[in-house]
Amino acid sequence: MSETLVVMVRAMIGFFTLLIYTRMLGKQQLSQLTYFDYILGITIGSMAAALTTDLSSMAWPHWVGLTAWTAAGLAMQWVTLKWRFASKYIDGEPTVVIMNGKIMEGAMRKLRYRASDLMEQLRVKDVFDIGEVEFAILETNGTLSVLKKTQFQPVTRGDMSIPTHYQGIGTELIYSGVIFDQNLKQVHLDRPWLEAELRKQGVVDSSDVFLAVLDTSGNLYVDTYRDRVESPVDTGDFPGPY
Amino acid sequence: MTLEAGTVLKRVLLVALPVGLIALFIAVMLSAAVLKLPTGAEDDVPEWLSRVEKHVMAEQWDDALEGAKKLADAFSRVTVRVQFSAQLHDILHLRTAIARAEGFIRAQDRAGAIAELAEAQTLWDRIGSRH
Numbered sequence: 001m002s003e004t005l006v007v008m009v010r011a012m013i014g015f016f017t018l019l020i021y022t023r024m025l026g027k028q029q030l031s032q033l034t035y036f037d038y039i040l041g042i043t044i045g046s047m048a049a050a051l052t053t054d055l056s057s058m059a060w061p062h063w064v065g066l067t068a069w070t071a072a073g074l075a076m077q078w079v080t081l082k083w084r085f086a087s088k089y090i091d092g093e094p095t096v097v098i099m100n101g102k103i104m105e106g107a108m109r110k111l112r113y114r115a116s117d118l119m120e121q122l123r124v125k126d127v128f129d130i131g132e133v134e135f136a137i138l139e140t141n142g143t144l145s146v147l148k149k150t151q152f153q154p155v156t157r158g159d160m161s162i163p164t165h166y167q168g169i170g171t172e173l174i175y176s177g178v179i180f181d182q183n184l185k186q187v188h189l190d191r192p193w194l195e196a197e198l199r200k201q202g203v204v205d206s207s208d209v210f211l212a213v214l215d216t217s218g219n220l221y222v223d224t225y226r227d228r229v230e231s232p233v234d235t236g237d238f239p240g241p242y
Numbered sequence: 243m244t245l246e247a248g249t250v251l252k253r254v255l256l257v258a259l260p261v262g263l264i265a266l267f268i269a270v271m272l273s274a275a276v277l278k279l280p281t282g283a284e285d286d287v288p289e290w291l292s293r294v295e296k297h298v299m300a301e302q303w304d305d306a307l308e309g310a311k312k313l314a315d316a317f318s319r320v321t322v323r324v325q326f327s328a329q330l331h332d333i334l335h336l337r338t339a340i341a342r343a344e345g346f347i348r349a350q351d352r353a354g355a356i357a358e359l360a361e362a363q364t365l366w367d368r369i370g371s372r373h
Binding site: 002003005006009010013016017020023055056057058059060063 | 260263264267268270271272325326327328329330331
């Protein structure tokens with residue numbers, strides 16, 4: 001019996017099972033996870049680790065545990081999606097901690113949320129004066145959403161009646177020297193146009209391009225592998241190991 | 243709306259690949275029950291266990307010793323196949339039980355040898371079993 005080989009095979013089982021199950025559990029970002037989602041992730045991860053290296057037991061019970069927790073997680077997601085009451089009960093509700101400029105001490109006490117926590121999360125939101133806040137809501141994932149009083153909100157182009165132009169998402173046309181024909185077709189352009197644009201920017205060969213993005217105004221941003229920066233900025237505060 | 247053949251194939255693959263992988267993993271993890279079955283006389287562990295026990299009961303020590311060696315060899319062959327789905331402890335304990343049985347046979351101790359062979363039988367039954 002080769003322990004190394006057994007661990008390698010079990011690692012492959014754990015790795016790909018985890019990959020498949022996490023894809024099934026959805027695309028929630030880490031910042032959007034509730035506390036329970038976080039615990040769920042840790043538990044599933046530790047079971048996958050035990051499946052890999054705990055040779056004193058069969059792989060099967062660990063794998064069944066992994067599957068059962070994933071199934072329970074999926075069932076919870078389904079229930080909270082279909083049943084609003086369950087969603088509020090399981091995930092909790094956002095809580096208003098500042099309403100019309102007044103701190104809601106009672107709500108904060110229920111959440112065991114301290115004034116220092118509130119001040120810290122306000123600072124993270126670039127609010128250093130609590131008097132600027134009209135509403136602050138503690139979301140179910142623990143982040144704080146802040147609405148400033150109107151007199152402290154930044155002026156927008158709309159406030160100043162300045163005309164604006166449409167701005168959408170840029171389209172990647174080249175990455176790592178590879179031209180994306182599918183994206184070119186999507187913006188109704190072709191390779192000869194792209195090559196002409198590259199020549200205008202002094203690029204002869206598309207394989208020299210690291211990234212080329214077309215914005216919605218028709219401007220092509222091109223970054224080549226050779227950057228030719230004459231006086232690079234050094235952000236280090238000591239000579240460093242390299 | 244009709245989908246292109248390539249798109250359909252991609253979608254099928256997207257589902258078939260994870261389902262196939264999961265099925266393969268289950269097969270690997272539960273394979274011991276099938277892979278422990280003998281493919282010939284050389285890896286027939288239950289047969290060698292039974293033969294050694296008979297020789298020990300009849301106090302045919304030379305035949306019993308020869309059988310114990312064959313039993314150890316047969317189990318080594320099976321171990322290669324069942325190692326991914328069996329408990330490490332069961333494999334190691336079974337190997338130890340066979341070695342101890344061999345020791346008792348050398349000492350011509352019938353009770354000790356029979357006890358070790360009985361333990362080896364129990365451990366053998368546990369391999370591939372989920373109880």
